Amino acid sequence: MLKNIQETAEWLRQHTSMRPLTAIVLGTGLGRLAQEIEIVDAFPYQDIPHFPVSTVEGHQGRLIFGRLGGKDVMALQGRFHFYEGYDMKQVTFPVRVMYEMGIKNLFVSNAAGGMNPDFEIGDLMLITDHINFMPEHPLHGPNFPTGPRFPDMHEAYDHHFLQMAREIAAEKGIRTVEGVYLATQGPTFETPSEYRMYHRWGADAVGMSTVPEVIVARHCGIRVFGISIITDLGVEGRIVEVSHEEVQKAADAVQPLMADIFREMVSRI
């Protein structure tokens, strides 16, 4: 595993001269931010040694190196989901490679169902914390030398980044909400009872990704910032049928705002 990670990082170092400090993971329907990146090098996942290949609709599956907000960035356009059949080592493989490449900051994005009754479809939720409800842990197995056996998670989402995002959103007049993201394995969306249960557990939004990557990033000492786009509501009395297409559509409508926040943050760090 470690050998594969190092080989992939080495391959990338040989194929790009860029050495960014910030990486961005673009979630479902959120690939458009990639268009705002001045691309220097882009590698389809299938061309990168040891990289898994993304299968879900709406994910183009490439690793981009370029400039955003005047800074060098690396962006994963399309992530690997547990529900696609990948194990957690594969899901988090790109984050391990990022660490090997010298990444210090990770920005994550996803589409999520909102359970907080104050949320609206199209809201941008700054992720303040998470609940890991995935069936397999990404750090299961022998400990990686990047961090301790029992990693601390008291500030999984960096408070300085959160404050910076609040300030930027206020300056730009972008409505944001804040909350706890709960990760399920998917691929089913929730029943009304599941939404109610997750909300009672303390979650404001639910999705099928992100948490494994964040855990591995924290284990590597990478600082994390995350945004969920609320694409549907799991709020009692307001639950309607959800489809992947609707999730994509709702995500599409607000991606420019999320891109604005990400770009500005990148430029300030």
Ligand code: HPA
């Ligand atoms: N549940 C789980 N994952 C999701 C949802 C949801 O309601 N919306 C977008 N991704």
